[in-house]
Amino acid sequence: GYARVDTHRALRTGDPEVIYAAGKTPEQVTAIAARLHEAHPEHPVLVSRAEDAHRAALREAFGGLCVDDPIARMVSVGPPPRPQGGRVTVVCAGTSDLPVATEAAFTARVCGADVNQVTDVGVAGIHRLLAARDTLAAADCLVVVAGMDGALPSAVGGLVGVPIIAVPTSVGYGAAFGGLAALLTMLNSCAPGVTVVNIDNGFGAGLAAARIVRGRKENR
Amino acid sequence: GYARVDTHRALRTGDPEVIYAAGKTPEQVTAIAARLHEAHPEHPVLVSRAEDAHRAALREAFGGLCVDDPIARMVSVGPPPRPQGGRVTVVCAGTSDLPVATEAAFTARVCGADVNQVTDVGVAGIHRLLAARDTLAAADCLVVVAGMDGALPSAVGGLVGVPIIAVPTSVGYGAAFGGLAALLTMLNSCAPGVTVVNIDNGFGAGLAAARIVRGRKENR
Amino acid sequence: GYARVDTHRALRTGDPEVIYAAGKTPEQVTAIAARLHEAHPEHPVLVSRAEDAHRAALREAFGGLCVDDPIARMVSVGPPPRPQGGRVTVVCAGTSDLPVATEAAFTARVCGADVNQVTDVGVAGIHRLLAARDTLAAADCLVVVAGMDGALPSAVGGLVGVPIIAVPTSVGYGAAFGGLAALLTMLNSCAPGVTVVNIDNGFGAGLAAARIVRGRKENR
Amino acid sequence: GYARVDTHRALRTGDPEVIYAAGKTPEQVTAIAARLHEAHPEHPVLVSRAEDAHRAALREAFGGLCVDDPIARMVSVGPPPRPQGGRVTVVCAGTSDLPVATEAAFTARVCGADVNQVTDVGVAGIHRLLAARDTLAAADCLVVVAGMDGALPSAVGGLVGVPIIAVPTSVGYGAAFGGLAALLTMLNSCAPGVTVVNIDNGFGAGLAAARIVRGRKENR
Amino acid sequence: GYARVDTHRALRTGDPEVIYAAGKTPEQVTAIAARLHEAHPEHPVLVSRAEDAHRAALREAFGGLCVDDPIARMVSVGPPPRPQGGRVTVVCAGTSDLPVATEAAFTARVCGADVNQVTDVGVAGIHRLLAARDTLAAADCLVVVAGMDGALPSAVGGLVGVPIIAVPTSVGYGAAFGGLAALLTMLNSCAPGVTVVNIDNGFGAGLAAARIVRGRKENR
Amino acid sequence: GYARVDTHRALRTGDPEVIYAAGKTPEQVTAIAARLHEAHPEHPVLVSRAEDAHRAALREAFGGLCVDDPIARMVSVGPPPRPQGGRVTVVCAGTSDLPVATEAAFTARVCGADVNQVTDVGVAGIHRLLAARDTLAAADCLVVVAGMDGALPSAVGGLVGVPIIAVPTSVGYGAAFGGLAALLTMLNSCAPGVTVVNIDNGFGAGLAAARIVRGRKENR
Amino acid sequence: GYARVDTHRALRTGDPEVIYAAGKTPEQVTAIAARLHEAHPEHPVLVSRAEDAHRAALREAFGGLCVDDPIARMVSVGPPPRPQGGRVTVVCAGTSDLPVATEAAFTARVCGADVNQVTDVGVAGIHRLLAARDTLAAADCLVVVAGMDGALPSAVGGLVGVPIIAVPTSVGYGAAFGGLAALLTMLNSCAPGVTVVNIDNGFGAGLAAARIVRGRKENR
Amino acid sequence: GYARVDTHRALRTGDPEVIYAAGKTPEQVTAIAARLHEAHPEHPVLVSRAEDAHRAALREAFGGLCVDDPIARMVSVGPPPRPQGGRVTVVCAGTSDLPVATEAAFTARVCGADVNQVTDVGVAGIHRLLAARDTLAAADCLVVVAGMDGALPSAVGGLVGVPIIAVPTSVGYGAAFGGLAALLTMLNSCAPGVTVVNIDNGFGAGLAAARIVRGRKENR
Numbered sequence A, B, C, D, E, F, G, H: 001g002y003a004r005v006d007t008h009r010a011l012r013t014g015d016p017e018v019i020y021a022a023g024k025t026p027e028q029v030t031a032i033a034a035r036l037h038e039a040h041p042e043h044p045v046l047v048s049r050a051e052d053a054h055r056a057a058l059r060e061a062f063g064g065l066c067v068d069d070p071i072a073r074m075v076s077v078g079p080p081p082r083p084q085g086g087r088v089t090v091v092c093a094g095t096s097d098l099p100v101a102t103e104a105a106f107t108a109r110v111c112g113a114d115v116n117q118v119t120d121v122g123v124a125g126i127h128r129l130l131a132a133r134d135t136l137a138a139a140d141c142l143v144v145v146a147g148m149d150g151a152l153p154s155a156v157g158g159l160v161g162v163p164i165i166a167v168p169t170s171v172g173y174g175a176a177f178g179g180l181a182a183l184l185t186m187l188n189s190c191a192p193g194v195t196v197v198n199i200d201n202g203f204g205a206g207l208a209a210a211r212i213v214r215g216r217k218e219n220r
């Protein structure tokens, strides 16, 4: 049965309950979400990698309680909290990276962060990045999303002194090897302050960023 | 010549100036350190991956200005600042991981963090980790260092809600593939809040942790 | 023709006859099963990786002789024997690992073991694993199934002194590389007593576990 | 300090205390061994991957208490127990695999197994293996060690119904890739009952085999 | 246009003209086959990796001239020559390997060899292989096809003194990595006289075997 | 013997004769150089990867004819021609990349190019690169050398419309995998006009650059 | 929004504006193309990796302005300029490489080069390549496209002194590993003057070739 | 002990007895050689990968019986037989490949073949290969040895109709990955009739070639 669902993680860590929908039926996802929601109705329950069928089943089960983002492929059962943390800015290189970047932004928001996004600032047109420098410097944490060569975090890391979480994406072909090229670039970044998450793991980046900025708002 | 040394990074990012000594002669390292120190004598200059010969040359050139850590293979020309940021706790699985863990701790300290270390809490004896839980929860950022299976950050990530920087080490043999096994484990961690740096990159983890806790002290 | 089907393996090794259905037509699978069943009607014939069409063909051919497990994608032609060996406990980290875990459990049962299952005890909520410790210690052999970071066997191996067969699954994405990350984690486990089988190979783990506990029941 | 040495693992798991000497100084190894020996003088303390200097230091510190095997690169501080478990037979393909095979045999013996060895039965001369079949069938657990093509466990697995732990070695060159070829062969073995440990991990195989045969002797 | 089709290879090398149909339209394949057939109507034109549509188009264009093997996915436009070379024996481990084994057999036949096949002699039941030893020793060249662990050529190589071409197949899952495991096993075979071709390359093995036995018949 | 030395390549391709000294004795290198020099005394003979012993032997044999660059580990027997081609500018990220960058520069010079170098313009301090933009735009071909994350060519490619040859270096550690990370980054560069050579292959980059700028001088 | 489209790259680099259609909807592609076309109607806008739906949408939006190449999967909005640069010759080994070769040719043409193509000159019939030698030598830049073994650029590089851009394709199976084999061959080419782009990256090769031959026409 | 040395392989397979000296002491090698020589004094005993110390010990033990080739790193105890088989021609690309090529030639000779060598015919100067065509066509089996790009067998395979055994060598650097690049090239060769052995495995190629030409001499 579902006897061992971990209903106390939020108490231990402050993070929301999360269901990874890939490989689960809509019924399974809805049932687990119901159990988590009943245990702590005051916390949003986050569902990631939700296909259309998952999202439809959740909307049917929870109605107006659902906040649904089709680009991020995410649903929050229960509204995100009002931003109680600092500012997370999610930066990405191109439009193909938007699903992952949006997943990061949605997650950080549900985790309590104040989130904004900057798109289309790839290193192949470096002046666009320089033009965004003040926005980047004003964040408490940056999530930098890029596929193909994955070079964007290296350029950002030398511009500002903010913590940077780099997210490689599987955008590309051939020797991109499904995001491996971007992952290796980011792990070897010469720029300071860059840490990395799994390929396409916008969720993990958003949650880690929210942990970093938790309790930051009042500082600014 | 040395005409393009980046003497203004500290101003842009708040990080110290750093010299990566691997592949440089002691003379080169000392000369670059002198230039950086002259430009901003009030900031420490950090030297990483310093062999004995590098450290000897630096001590000869800068005398009492040097703070030297042979386990971390690091030298700071100029003392670390008084801790102005929050608390970074560096955790490692076993004694073989100490060089990397100490590199992280030394770097974070020179970057202004208040640092402590917890050693020998590998998952194969999970009660040791549980016994350290309060120490872990009290930190503003955790650096978790592990080789071989790299499983430690997964266990830590579910215990506390603190940001976690995981550092895989090259400790192990065979299918450890020089740290690749631990790296992949950490990138795939099921636990929330974990981000990852390059294999053996204690320096990068320490600097990123210091960025995260900058300005945190006053909050606590 | 099918002239070289190995109808004597059961006599040499005590294991059941097995047909790997992937890449075979339902007709081929049914024909081989018939030949093996005729040779030794007292032994169950096991069919692994059986799609719906394979299972339908087998039920049509053998009727009530079939024991069918759709989650494990397995059919036994002929009922499993009454447990004559010791206890195999199959542990898994999450619900996505259930197909592989169930394949292991079904196989071990057909091979004569007394089998039970423990689900949803991933390391990201370590207290769930600790709560199951007595159940784990009571087994004669543990099969531990996990995807993504594959960290579960490392935590189990330090808790109890029972033989552990670790099964990496292909659950995950990005740098999980189809189960490679979990495989490497398990091969590098710091915990004692862990051996490993191929990615998603619940069948192999179940059979090996049954060999281990054969003749154990009377000891307990 | 050494404050977190896990002195209770033997109580939890029944395995001996073990020190992995690689990357530790002789002084560190001797000091840890002393602490473990003092905590439980009745249990042997096992030291693996011990170079000459480690072994000399241990003999100087513990004198006649040491049992030293230079081929296995192992020392036991305190004698192995009298065999209380079943029979472990360690099989290897060629003389180049002897260090790893001997490490497995020595470990299993210190863990309480009754151990014997069969050498030079590679598949390229299959009659040698067939000639040893009765010896193999008489064991309670087989440890099968092979480098290069790693084909030996596949041949053994179809001959006898005994649990088999396969150990790939780094013997070979070129596309052996340091033992990777043998590792993959073993993970993909078509023969039933084969589980696998890390490349060159005789220690892990010996300990797992000893867990398997624990309490077996009385059965035979 | 098709101006550079190499119509003289048969003259230089004695091998038939071959068209690799994968990625070509049925029309392209038929047109190229027509050109090659017109240039040398006395030589068969071989088409490999031919899908149903390719085969239908060829039969429509060339009618009774076509010899079609759906398991091998091959068509010969023009009948194979009467065997003018020695004997090629194609051996395979299991029924899943039959498409590749049959591709090798069909190719060798079209290249002039006298071909027979031995199936289902995997190393997990080594007595089946020993029973076929005289057949193997009677060949002038062996093609040995195996997936998963790829161990069969190692066992064959020590039994007989015949040249052996090993063909790894992509049969398997997980750490079989699409045939990589079997490929590495074969490249590292401890047995003498084994050479290897690409994964699933029955065509290449059959052609190389035919070159080896060319002119052998009269010797026997 | 040395009967097949290719003494006519210069006539076919216009490139100098080159000897790869790695794995050759000083005597072998000197003898081959003598033969090539005698065949075409008017062309320089280039020796790459020359250790101290190779260079000493060449200087002893050819005296003042040798132009020797110890950083590039190269010797030219016979002076470089006067620049008859366009301008090649060799750019590198850091001082650790200088051996490879210098190899490229030396080679291009011996091949007839007009060469200059720009050092220490890594992306982590992007203003240094922007400051060099006019120098970069003035070249007929750029060789861009970088290790670790290999991000520099991506930034350069969007700044100027000049052909760019990217050279990954083996500078770095851990997941740099001996230059693989930088190589993949460069192959996946989002910036236009970037082509790539082998890791550490300054020679190949310099020669290709010289081919590109051959006959360019008169255009400017 | 689309606020950061880089409408000035053509001014900085002279290359056309390019849209990578993979992963974009036809509407997105058409909208971006419209914006780029409006900004600089005198420059063609290039769309790569355009599926049928993308091409249909572009033709509907831009009508006769579109130049469409279904083999190259490319559309140019606005006609290619009259050739103002030198000659680019695109060479490929077989018909399976034509999509990539045609992508290179189309791109180079839109970038202003004078382009021709040579097909079906693989090294397995080396006389075909030798017959084309004068055509090859007459080019200002060669783009050499090959899959499987990727050996063609090595043969070309020793024949002529022209810059060579090698393009590995994903044509092949098994140990071709999706183009990796050809990529590694080309990176290790013993022939001089060869640089390499990503697997299947005809676009990148064509653009780099056009940069190389820009301003060459008047020289000939 | 040495109880299982396989002294009957020669009778089963016709190949000589072989000792792989790597990882054995000179004493071990000499003792095994003595046993094999005593068992069949009429057959030569071959020792491969013999360092200077191995060779000195063998010469001391067997005196004039030894035939020693320092380039091949081989010793034959007992003279090679008079050529009773056909002609094996060993071809290599460059002088760096000579140790591997010579190992193949020496082995084939001891196995009874009539052997000659062709050196320095790399594809970068294809006319040298064409000039040797008649020599190549006259052989009964070709062994083609090449490092770096490994392109030579592809060129040879289309020139002549002789069986070809390709041997990749570890000559090269960077993305040669210790011979992996050449290995993959050869496995993917577009030319017919090419089979492949392990990286640097001149021994295996020589033995397989000798098996192929056995009994050929009388045919010519």
Ligand SMILES: Nc1ncnc2c1ncn2[C@@H]1O[C@H](COP(=O)(O)O)[C@@H](O)[C@H]1O
Pocket: A190, A191, A192, B018, B019, B020, B021, B048, B049, B201, B203, B204, F094, F095, F096, F124
């Ligand atoms: N141990 C290290 N690992 C990774 N990056 C480092 C390390 N030490 C210094 N760095 C980075 O390398 C740069 C200095 O490189 P360099 O100019 O070659 O001395 C600094 O900006 C640091 O960000």
Ligand SMILES: Nc1ncnc2c1ncn2[C@@H]1O[C@H](COP(=O)(O)O)[C@@H](O)[C@H]1O
Pocket: C018, C019, C020, C021, C048, C049, C201, C203, C204, D190, D191, D192, E094, E095, E096, E124
């Ligand atoms: N799921 C599985 N994974 C790995 N090996 C298997 C599996 N199922 C069956 N086998 C093995 O494959 C053999 C049967 O293969 P086949 O003769 O092709 O049906 C049996 O002897 C089993 O040992």
Ligand SMILES: Nc1ncnc2c1ncn2[C@@H]1O[C@H](COP(=O)(O)O)[C@@H](O)[C@H]1O
Pocket: A094, A095, A096, A124, F190, F191, F192, G018, G019, G020, G021, G048, G049, G201, G203, G204
């Ligand atoms: N087929 C292609 N392969 C690699 N890069 C491309 C390709 N087509 C376009 N690009 C690059 O991708 C950029 C456009 O990406 P986007 O803004 O996502 O349309 C352009 O600047 C090109 O340099």
Ligand SMILES: Nc1ncnc2c1ncn2[C@@H]1O[C@H](COP(=O)(O)O)[C@@H](O)[C@H]1O
Pocket: D094, D095, D096, D124, E190, E191, E192, H018, H019, H020, H021, H048, H049, H201, H203, H204
């Ligand atoms: N250089 C070599 N490379 C690969 N296999 C070899 C080599 N030399 C000898 N062998 C094989 O290794 C076996 C001898 O191994 P060993 O008994 O360890 O001396 C022989 O049967 C040979 O087939």
Ligand SMILES: [Mg+2]
Pocket: A093, A094, A095, A120
């Ligand atoms: Mg864009």
Ligand SMILES: [Mg+2]
Pocket: B093, B094, B095, B120, B122, D005
């Ligand atoms: Mg410890």
Ligand SMILES: [Mg+2]
Pocket: A005, C093, C094, C095, C120, C122
């Ligand atoms: Mg769960």
Ligand SMILES: [Mg+2]
Pocket: D093, D094, D095, D120
């Ligand atoms: Mg042996």
Ligand SMILES: [Mg+2]
Pocket: E093, E094, E095, E120
């Ligand atoms: Mg079978």
Ligand SMILES: [Mg+2]
Pocket: F093, F094, F095, F120
């Ligand atoms: Mg620098």
Ligand SMILES: [Mg+2]
Pocket: E005, G093, G094, G095, G120, G122
């Ligand atoms: Mg063709």
Ligand SMILES: [Mg+2]
Pocket: F005, H093, H094, H095, H120, H122
């Ligand atoms: Mg040469």
